[in-house]
Amino acid sequence: MEATLIKSLYRETQNYINQTVTISGWVRTIRDSKTFGFIELNDGSFFKNVQIVFGDALDNFKEISKLSVSSSIIVEGILEETPNAKQPFEIKAAKIAIEGLSDPAFPLQKKKHSFEFLRTIAHLRPRSNTFSAVFRVRSIAAYAIHKFFNERGFVYVHTPIITGSDCEGAGQMFKITTLDLNDVPKDHDGKIDYAEDFFGKETNLTVSGQLSAETYALAFRNVYTFGPTFRAEKSYTARHAAEFWMIEPELAFADLEDNMEIAEDMVKFIINYVRENAPEEMEFFNKFIDNGLSERLDNVVNSDFGRVTYTEAIDILKKSKENFEYPVEWGIDLQTEHERYITEKVFKKPVFVTDYPKDIKAFYMRLNDDNRTVAAMDLLVPGVGEIIGGSQREERLQVLTGRMAEMGLNEEDYWWYLELRKYGGTRHSGFGLGFERVIMYLTGMSNIRDVIPFPRTTGSAEF
């Protein structure tokens, strides 16, 4: 059907003043007196509503006066400027057709609901201001990421979701099967007979596309993944979900320095793009969700990110007078309290911590000449802590297999990964960015369940 979008009315108001327009949408609020009334209408195209004024000249005035919240209607009327009102214009309705009446029991009435309650109506919550803003920002941020990499010639790779190996090493995995769980087939030795399973072997949901992405970086030079990843660790925190989206760029002929440069550019690009393309939503977040948001984002886009080695960071932490819950010693994995101290108190801006002890990092990270540390980098940001983890990858076959042996990994499981070093390997680097972490950072929302349309967490896979 032909209808003008409310977004157009706001963005190109001059084209519509005193013109007849037709719009369609959902009633957010309605109030009426005997002879006239007001409807706040939202059509989904834009964060803001349009005010509709209707009077008893309408044939169906009585019916319209009684409309329940969330009913859908089609309005024809004249757009008039309202220089003395809060909103810049309103529509004087000449005709209002009812598209779909809402049951008056609609649970999202004007009164404020808790985010916890809204999770129980995840199919309706995007009709509220907060979640309309969150999920539009999520969409815009996703586009920003594709745009950033596309403009730089990166090839987007769909790495597999179902993985035939359990050796990605980043966490516990979900099993995938078509076997009958009531009667799992066993072989002579009493072991599960995977020959009868769909893939003829054990399969899991991926925890990272990195190893696959490396194969494509060594063909296309610069590549990235952007897809769902999974963790089967039981966790009830506000920061962990079992299903989340991750961005994993991988760059050939690139060292740790190149890696940090692209990460810094990317973070700034995403923030700038979202602010430019969702100014109303970002204003809303700053006003109602997190008062410090706008200032924090300003600080990120306007600063050169700091650099500090892990060893230096440990020194700084030890010399600080802070009373940390977790004691600081060279060799420990930094805790959120340490990360936040470094980025919030010391640097007061985002900072890359580099060159971590090899023993707390993955086997594929490039060993430094000191033999104790690896060319890893984590990006810490004020207010959150780590949002990016990356490294230069070990391209030297002997060093890599040596590290694998140290860590008890089986070379056969990684035959194709090792072949990348055999057939024209190059220095290469990459990192991972948790998409939901970015959305939380951009919006100020503090629970990961509130930035995923239908979250999957320990004990919960509703809808």
Place this chain on the structure above:
Amino acid sequence: MEATLIKSLYRETQNYINQTVTISGWVRTIRDSKTFGFIELNDGSFFKNVQIVFGDALDNFKEISKLSVSSSIIVEGILEETPNAKQPFEIKAAKIAIEGLSDPAFPLQKKKHSFEFLRTIAHLRPRSNTFSAVFRVRSIAAYAIHKFFNERGFVYVHTPIITGSDCEGAGQMFKITTLDLNDVPKDHDGKIDYAEDFFGKETNLTVSGQLSAETYALAFRNVYTFGPTFRAEKSYTARHAAEFWMIEPELAFADLEDNMEIAEDMVKFIINYVRENAPEEMEFFNKFIDNGLSERLDNVVNSDFGRVTYTEAIDILKKSKENFEYPVEWGIDLQTEHERYITEKVFKKPVFVTDYPKDIKAFYMRLNDDNRTVAAMDLLVPGVGEIIGGSQREERLQVLTGRMAEMGLNEEDYWWYLELRKYGGTRHSGFGLGFERVIMYLTGMSNIRDVIPFPRTTGSAEF
């Protein structure tokens, strides 16, 4: 590291003529005589190679002469035009540094390999011309889709991959579990005790994001999904994979006509965008993979897609003198032979077939006034058959629950889906586009295994 991309050398040659440039990449071919040699170098940024000329003035001439295919090198030299040669320019090397030597056993030597063989080295095949072209086109097509919807204000929704319901109705599903398959916990009644499973209930991999997408369309008006979907049906055809990506737009205040318009615009946009942004790759496909490709794509972008109802299509098929393997009768599901006859012989262009018998379509499709057909549409294209399937959705609660009862579906499983009709439902429509089908159509590749980086099919989840 600082290096100029080969793509820039080709696209902005004028800036580099007679200049010293540094490039890095992989040796595709090498030939040499006593005092000089030629290397075809590819750096992953571009489909074409650059010719490097090197002579015995190089310190390491001997070493370079013996480089194995796929070795990675860094070349510094002067770019010179070659007006009388096949290639527009070449680089006279002043320095060549070896980044990584390739084992001479590198399996992708110049001779032609079968696609079947190349699937066994899926980690290396993107280094060949064909797969470099396929996977760059895949990336560009993905971007085209995001760009198309973003420019039209559609919100991108990440619908869940793990689904708590087995009622999406589009096919057999993979189970997801963290239960110990060696010892599946059972309750008193001998049934599987899902209380011990990660989500506390049975979960599966999604077969479609549509039902979830509808919830967001009724908030954001126009939305789309673009993510992985799964089918556990055993199949060994060239057109079916267990894991594939799907695009599912959903539009509120939109009927079947609106749906077809957006589908037609989208298909044309993707083709035009890919041809503009990958002209070298598309030329390659037309020359080496499918001679009719270019003409077929011309035909698609330049035609107004046809429209025919299912009932008319059946009449046409019955009146034809064709000897179909599957007999034609009103009520049958159209087979590929029927679809191809309609689109290739009758219309000679893409055609939407609409208004299918309700009994062969899903419960959520809107019932037409004749009570026999539903407002469905399939887009058939010459050379392939169906690439899009969509419908207007049933927005009338009573009609929908009536259809569900007819089909034996349980209302409780769909409580949130039904609530969309209760709380301000609107006419709405959407469709699904199989991403791999599009890539096959764009490239002329005839096996779905050759357009997915690491394909998952019945019996196969390698890499």
